[in-house]
Amino acid sequence: MIAVTLCSSGGNPLMGLSTPAVAATPTEVWTAPGQSWAFFSDDGTLAVAAGNTAAGGRLEIRQAGTGAVVRVLTSPVKFNAVALSAENQTFAVTVNDTSSGLVVRTIRLYRVSDGALLRAIPTSAARDLDSLHFAPDGRTVAAMDARSYEKGGQVHVHRTSDGARVKVLTVPATTAAARFSPDGRLLAANDRAVVGGRFVAGVRVFRTDTWATALTLTDGDQLIRWTPDSTGIWTKRILPGVPTGVRLVSAPTGAVQRALDLDLYDGVSDVTDNGAMVLTNRIIAPRRSLTFTSTLTGADVATFEFGHDVFPGDISPDGTLFTYARTTAPSAFDVHVARTPRP
Template identity: 80%
Template sequence: MIRRRSIAVLIAAVMALPGLSVPAAAATPADVWTAPGQSWAFFSEDGTVAVAVGNTSAGGRLEIRQSTTGSLTRVLTSPLKFTAAALSADNQTVAVTVNDTSSGLTVRTIRLYRTVTGALLRSIPTSAGRDLDSVHFAPGGQTVAAMDARSYERGGHVHVHRVSTGARLATLTVPATTAAVRFSPDGRFLAANDRVIVDGRAVAGVRVFRTDTWATALTIGDGNLLIRWTPDSTGIWTRRILPGVPTGVRLVSVPTGAVQRSLELDLYESVSDVTDDGALLLTHPVVAPRRSLTFTDSVTGADVATYEFGHDVFPGDISRDATLFSYARSTGPSAFTVHVARSSGP
């Protein structure tokens, strides 16, 4: 189904959810805290911590904050810019990816830090041919994976390494032009954006690997890109992006590939995250002006809460209990402020 926006649908949907107030015509979220100069933010698996990341001409800066108050607990800085970041499930280790040029060559590297002290634990050089734009820890924290997207016939691999030693465990070929890599919550699978050839043309997709053998368990084509796993590891949320076609959101079973849920959004709209219970999508326009964020019912397609801004905004993450979400607001050319705001939780 293609959803229709209207004030009546918006009000009815909002009133149906306890804890939500009816947004004004040009409402903005109720911010809990901000991180000026940071470009994106995500929440820890347990929801207690938020990580805000940013880059300037001076290099990379990563801030670890208490998610509900914004209290700053640790800052990591580097003369090298960060291309991706991740936090282990126990909140003890943070991974960042950088382009290390100290040897005279560009080596795409995963750096691991202790969150309590900020100490560098290990630098893991990879064979990546392009920037590592996505990184993720396995649930047990013993394995880390990072992905470089394919560009100009280089890149398009997932680089899997052991955290304790830096040893390479696998290099998986997934020639996607956008990077996204995620371990399943139970650790049995690793999903990544992919690219498949259909009738002679390249189409976006998602590849799921078994982590015990690194064999392919499932391939999803038809323009799908990875959003996230379900908490029980039985499914993957994807967004279906094809030129001139309304964006599709799907919940796909793993490893069977059966489509459990399907919804069409507006043309030129996308999804950045889904609540743990699968009830709400955080949607946004992908063409200018990018000045709105919407929480959308994943079953009916109704707009539950819509926020409008005077500047471009870029959505981020939803906390595990769905009470908070992050977004970045443009404050100037290549300058942003991260916001954490209250969402649709009780």
């Protein structure tokens, strides 16, 4: 049973307890064996699945509805992050290039139609680039490294046409996440601030015309995603000893439009485009369930139980499909695409 609190900026919190509908497993559509994570294209027609083994990285672009393979990329070096441009013409990966004898965190751009390497963009990143995202117009790409051992915590923005560095933004978060707004006017990234003498997670939003800070959240928020109209950001609020919270925050005013409290140690993967449901999981063992919860009522729509650890992924733009990775062996996974339950 999950205890939830629902509130909005215009009223008092509503308390509720809900018992979710339980199903053995979701209704599966297709599977990508050996892959570790997957996400949908902006238009929902494609899904990108990726994973790493001792042999290196493998990326598969598939038809979202059928799983038919469109393009495969393999590499002797592992992929740290992947991204697909809004028009589905270019995909990108981040790798640690050691060909020079030094570790250079590099963004590689490829053409979807034939898999040809278009450009390798070396960055000044001091840590692995674990988050990657194209601007909506495809002219720039942003990659973020997390803060670790006093290095990293930056967003590296580069031009895709020639690889030139546009901007390096300092956001010393220990979890990398960088996302352009759908209209391209803003860039959100995980941040970190000192509050009461301790580090607290946050989100910072930059204007892409001047790179000035437009909004700062410093109360445990971490980035989930933008709303399709670019007016809001869904965040997960994580503080020690406090139940995980999901919030919809207006950008750039910072006003909280919707808030949902989950259980302690709940993780949050994605929110549907219409903002109706959130996909959650447990971040402590046993991690063998996935839950869809209504952000409007706080009721659990469905909980799926598994015999092995599972990790939630992305929800398709139309809300009909979602991805998750299921453990098959130590450090081995399969990606699954399944049907989303109706609220």
